[in-house]
Amino acid sequence: MRLRPPAWTATLTWKAALFITVMCCALATLLGVLVHVAVTRQTVDNAREKALTKLGDVTRLYEAGDRLPPGAGLDPPGLPASLRALAAEGRRGTLVADHHGRPTMWAAGPADGGRAIAAEIDYSQGARTIDGLDRAIAGSAVLAIGATLLVGAFAVTRVTRRLHQTATVARRIGAGDLDARVGDPRTKDPSRAQDEVATVAGALDTMAATLQAKLESEQRFTADVAHELRTPLTGLHAAAELLPPGRPAELVRDRVQTMRVLTEDLLEISRLDARREQVDLxxxxxxxxxxxxxxxxxxxxxxxxxxxxxxxxxxxxxxxxxxxxxxxxxxxxxxxxxxxxxxxxxxxxxxxxxxxxxxxxxxxxxxxxxxxxxxxxxxxxxxxxxxxxxxxxxxxxxxxxxxxxxxxxxxxxxxxxxxxxxx
Structure with missing residues (x-):
């Protein structure tokens, strides 16, 4: 059995709301990613620069035979294995890793005996900065999406309300109410800029007015013809009654009667078309x-x-x-x-x-x-x-x-x- 979505999902309001939501989410995600990447890169670069500066100071102290400061040493415990291997190859590098339960920026370089000399700095502040930025981006995105949805829903609802009004008037005209008009105020002032909905409403009103004028003209013509036929038919009927009895007289009387009935039917139809009939209940x-x-x-x-x-x-x-x-x-x-x-x-x-x-x-x-x-x-x-x-x-x-x-x-x-x- 094929499941169909509810009927309300086919409305323009729902489609516009979905489109606005998707576009806002996509834009918020893109901007959030760009800001996150830029700030993270800047924060990491600052921490890396500090770690490398400290590593340079520690290396000079080591080469001078002085005592190394806290947070530095040869092959210190907690040094990531990748940095240790990099130093063993004679190169320097940095890496952020957890140490004693907190984010730490490590900087390591080569020392004698194939060992690694390393320095660490606390990266907790940088990590908190990035986490706070991510939360601010998410909160701002939610607020922006909500505000955009409210504004968009208001704007779309105004358009759809006008479209519903135009459709209602069109149905009334189709049902025979030729006096129905949309009457959009935007169409009454030619100097005022019109949107597409106003153009459609104006076209519908013009069509209804033209159709009403044409139908009323035809109704007047039908009624006038029927009224004008009454007088000569009355004379024909009187003349037919004076004809001598016989088949020709019967044929004339029958045709005259048929024309009189047709004329009365045309008059009745013209009254029904005018929609002025009153019922006696x-x-x-x-x-x-x-x-x-x-x-x-x-x-x-x-x-x-x-x-x-x-x-x-x-x-x-x-x-x-x-x-x-x-x-x-x-x-x-x-x-x-x-x-x-x-x-x-x-x-x-x-x-x-x-x-x-x-x-x-x-x-x-x-x-x-x-x-x-x-x-x-x-x-x-x-x-x-x-x-x-x-x-x-x-x-x-x-x-x-x-x-x-x-x-x-x-x-x-x-x-x-x-x-x-x-x-």
Whole structure:
């Protein structure tokens, strides 16, 4: 089983904090090593110079036959073996080693008889200096990393907060709220320098404003066309009623009626697009309401009530949604058509070829057809728009046994008070 890191590790804040920490640690380590090496070299060089000076003095005393001072002698105990061997070869050298439990700087050189003359000085102060420096470097590095993390987290959080705000506005626009804007103050002053986040926010606001203007223009055009069509259609309808009975008159009346329905649908869609619809909420039992909606379509549709509930909804709009779904099932599917009421969930199923793949995936699209097939017109689009006004969820799918299934889920609070019989 492959383990995945937690979701929060994918955030920009966490990545920036990790990057800052790694870079601070690397920089602190590099600087610490450089300072440690430089100070250690200087301390050791000073101690070596003192040890060699003392060794020179001791050598002159030895050659003069004088008594050697404390901390010097021929082959003294504790002299490192490497220095003893170096002196035996006729060379001088120094080495730091522990002697009697404390750091000691040894200096040794050749003496007669293959012996080594050596001098020692206490190196404890130098060792303490280096240890104190290392602790100071480590403490300073921790403080510097902590301070850098705090400052970096503050700076990164400001950027990520603005990015989250921009993403939230983008999602609101995608959900249909075209009035949503980021409104970054940096974009309102052209003379002010803008960073990349402000540029993205400004571009998003410009795109939203352009899209809103274009959609509102199209909505006004649709509404204006529908309104303008009403007058000539009314005249055509009146003229068609005056035609003598016969097949031509029936065809004219049928086409005029179709155009009138289409015009009313366009007007309804323009109102839904404007998002100014107001719902008239009241409590209604869903079973009788569904039966009334089916009777209004004049179709042979079975209504099956699995579980009866009362919901607070707009009866007229709900009947419109159910009527459109039932009419679409009869028009584009095959009988039998079944409307099922199961609590606040209502489903309409036919036994045709099912919804096309694009409709199941993306929802209904106005007048769209594929491969020369008959399109779905505006009925499903209106049903989806009215469902959103009701706060309901309308989903489209296909049954495993065949046939299209439209499922409407209404907002529901159990035991809704004051729910009486349907009118």
């Amino acid at each position: 009241d409590c209604h039992p869903l079973g009788p309401l569904a039966e009334r909606a089916v009777r209004a379509t004049g179709t042979d549709t079975e209504v099956r009530i699995v579980r009866e509930v009362c919901v607070e909804t707009d009866r007229r709009r709900l009947e419109r949604v159910l009527g459109n779904l039932v009419a679409n099932a009869h028009k584009h599917g095959r009988t039998p058509v079944l409307l099922t009421v199961d609590g606040p969930v209502l489903s309409v199923r036919d036994h045709g070829d099912g919804f096309p793949a694009y409709l199941v995936e993306h929802g209904p699209q106005r007048f769209r057809t594929e491969g020369g097939a008959h399109g779905h017109g505006l009925g499903l689009t209106i049903a989806l728009g009215q469902a959103r006004v009701l706060g309901a969820r309308l989903e489209f799918g296909n049954a495993a046994e065949g046939g299209a299934v439209a499922t409407l889920t209404l907002p529901y609070v159990p035991e809704e008070p004051g729910c009486g019989a349907a009118e």
